[in-house]
Amino acid sequence: MxxxxxxxxxxxxxxxxxxxxxxxxxxxxxxxxxxxxxxxxxxxxxxxxxxxxxxxxxxxxxxYNLIFRKPVGRHVIHLCDSISCYVMGYEELYQALQQMLDIRFGETDTDGRFTLLPNCCLGCCDHAPALMIDEDLYQDVKPGQLKRMLKKYS
CATH class of the missing domain: 1.10.10 (Arc Repressor Mutant, subunit A)
Structure with a gap:
């Protein structure tokens, strides 16, 4: 209702x-x-x-991949897995996010803060790898930046 x-x-x-x-x-x-x-x-x-x-x-x-049909965390991380992002370091970002949040694609962390989802293209191939948290787009992302990035969503 x-x-x-x-x-x-x-x-x-x-x-x-x-x-x-x-x-x-x-x-x-x-x-x-x-x-x-x-x-x-x-x-x-x-x-x-x-x-x-x-x-x-x-x-x-x-x-539409931005309309969620299952419960998600308070913040949704879309990690671009396009060929450009893949070549420029997607795998390292995915591994770092998995380790930091203890989740894989389609899962939500234990405190309900983050859900991690793949995204086939965020439209910024010239600044790969990229990810989006809620409506915030991050480009040229390095694994060492993730901790500070995620802290913003505490």
Whole structure:
């Protein structure tokens, strides 16, 4: 069940588009802002508001890698594993993150602070390797910078 604040925000997004269905991505983003992930119940509620089937909403939610269909930590680390990042040191970053956080891709650390996910491209191949924490993009990352970087999200 959606909160009144979520319904109000989604109705606002609906008011900005010519057809309710066109607000599906923005509606899912509203859910993410409030809950950090989109549950099956939320998919059903969004579908009802937008006059769509739950399968249609889920197909959108599961297509985009920044819409989380499972619980995630308070901060999500997207480590770019494109060929450019791979060549420029992705493997060392991945190993360092695994060691520091004691998690692998798709996992969340024990205190629920970080979830580590692969990302096929962050769009900064000329500054590889790269990673993104929440909405913050880091380029030309070296393993020795990670500890200071992660401390910012304590």
């Amino acid at each position: 959606l909160s009144d604040a979520e319904i109000t925000a989604i109705n606002h997004e609906i008011s900005l588009v010519p057809h309710k269905k066109a607000a599906v991505i923005e509606a899912l983003k509203v859910i993410l802002q409030h809950r950090h992930w989109v549950s099956d119940e939320c998919v059903e509620s969004v579908a009802e508001l937008l006059e769509m089937s739950p399968a249609e909403v889920d197909s959108v939610a599961s297509f």
